[in-house]
Amino acid sequence: MPQLQNDRFLKALLREPVDRTPVWMMRQAGRYLPEYRERRAQAGSFMDLCKNADFACEVTIQPLERFELDAAILFSDILTVPDAMGLGLYFITGEGPKFEKTIRTAKDVDAISVIDGEKDLGYVMNAVRTIRKELNGRVPLIGFSGSPWTLATYMIEGGSTREFRHIKEFMLTQPEAMHELLDKLADSVISYLNAQILAGAQAVQIFDTWGGVLSGPLYREFSLNYMKKIAAGLLRENEGRRIPVIMFTKGGGQWLPDMAAAGADCLGLDWSTDIGMARQLVGDKVSLQGNMDPSMLFAKQERIRQEVAYILERFGSGNGHVFNLGHGISQFADPEHAKVFVDAVHELSEPYHK
């Protein structure tokens, strides 16, 4: 493997000194880029795009050609694991992800098998290997998966939801079956992320998009516990380097002290949390990733720079900050504004690393 030319991102995740705060954007390979939309129109469905390693590689690299990003992230979906379990993932424009089959009973849970990452999601590993080759050491590649709780919400609800009625009823009335499901998902995610790591992912992120819809005790029992299990089961070194793990629970700002003890190297923050307060709460246990509201990219350029400056100032001097948006970039964001954002992070963060 070629030498890594830019390791700011990996260093910051491990709270090692860097020259500038590294930056990437969740969903940086996506619909806000005209070149992505063009590729997408040719490739058929979203899942076709994910399953074609050359396409996936091309769109993964696209944002790096425009912006000085410090990491690439595998182009894929958080729901590949339940798809590999046979639930049939598909997308309807404007409605988000859907599953052909749903899990509604303990029997449905019994019928599900733990997947083998390399064997059952070989197309993802092909994409990882292709992207690593194409990156050629330019920046590190991030692998990822949905968290067990987040995967389970889609598997039980069958798609997006506001109320989380079915999964909460399932969790509350059949907690044993719920734990069995989450345990199978955790084992599957371990196998999946380890396969990504062996294929070349240099850091991994667990997206817990829906952990924030729980109360604290239920979050710890049904979401955090299984992310903890994953963190403990992951390969933490490859190619002679530590593989950092990022946990991101959207809406999890009130549970940071618990999350900091769950085995991750870094915690992702949405924009509702003050990153200075978060730093105080987690101390030197983990690094922090975040946390500008993606909607800030709708503002004028000077306002974007002002917000970047504010977040950098709130984090303060010292190590352990990876700049990011607090959620995926909007499909309506102007790429020019994304460039202003990325450049502002590099430019304005320099004094904090002297």
Next chain:
Amino acid sequence: MPQLQNDRFLKALLREPVDRTPVWMMRQAGRYLPEYRERRAQAGSFMDLCKNADFACEVTIQPLERFELDAAILFSDILTVPDAMGLGLYFITGEGPKFEKTIRTAKDVDAISVIDGEKDLGYVMNAVRTIRKELNGRVPLIGFSGSPWTLATYMIEGGSTREFRHIKEFMLTQPEAMHELLDKLADSVISYLNAQILAGAQAVQIFDTWGGVLSGPLYREFSLNYMKKIAAGLLRENEGRRIPVIMFTKGGGQWLPDMAAAGADCLGLDWSTDIGMARQLVGDKVSLQGNMDPSMLFAKQERIRQEVAYILERFGSGNGHVFNLGHGISQFADPEHAKVFVDAVHELSEPYHK
């Protein structure tokens, strides 16, 4: 006016001693009740129901006939103010509220006038007077409105949203026009809630359903500031009693210290916040209302009682707790389970008030 027979709710809001923790449920007059659905089918649209004082009175009282609730809440919608401003509120089943006209420019904001609560929303005041008469002192009546920020989200987006793209773009690119809009809304809400108070509302709640989608600094600037203005402009005494004000920002758990200084008597909590930690944060500045996840009503009865016991224990002994759900009761909740919830609060809270 007849003497109030049950003033537990008003006393708890003001942190005065009570014999048991009072309880009511957000959206307690609603679709989960078969008798409501029957009435609704006869009444035409949701807004027809709101505008007919006899219907509104009947459905307001319905849950009191089933459950030992300590308060009634006016049957109405949080969006009556922008409707009175001429935006044309309507409802499509499954899609939530919508407006015929939206606010998208500074000119649109200029064209809007501050409303007069009694004159422009007379149907609400008729409903309040009718309900007070019918309640005959049984329990206090709560009046309410949406917060300026929450009203503005619907006025600018035109309906429900997940991204809040238009309002955030408006706020970030035209902050002066946004402040003008919020100021007009705050003045309108003051007039509206004061009219409700003069018509007989004995406490008022400001629903800030969408304050939680902002970052801390923007929450303070664009949402909390205007709730503060409202709290300062409200009549705080009527019929020889203090009129308590409840502020409820869904997702606002991280900003409780700021909220506690904003002039409310009580803060509403959603279920993501631990009520024991919240109590520590707000000290003796305000009482707390909440905070069981409405989805808990999907659990078996024993589990519901267990959750009530847990929340009571987290709040602990002493004054200043109004039990409630952390959000409106689900239309799919079983009324029998709501009864278990209400009874459990009264039964299990007694030891905490000795």
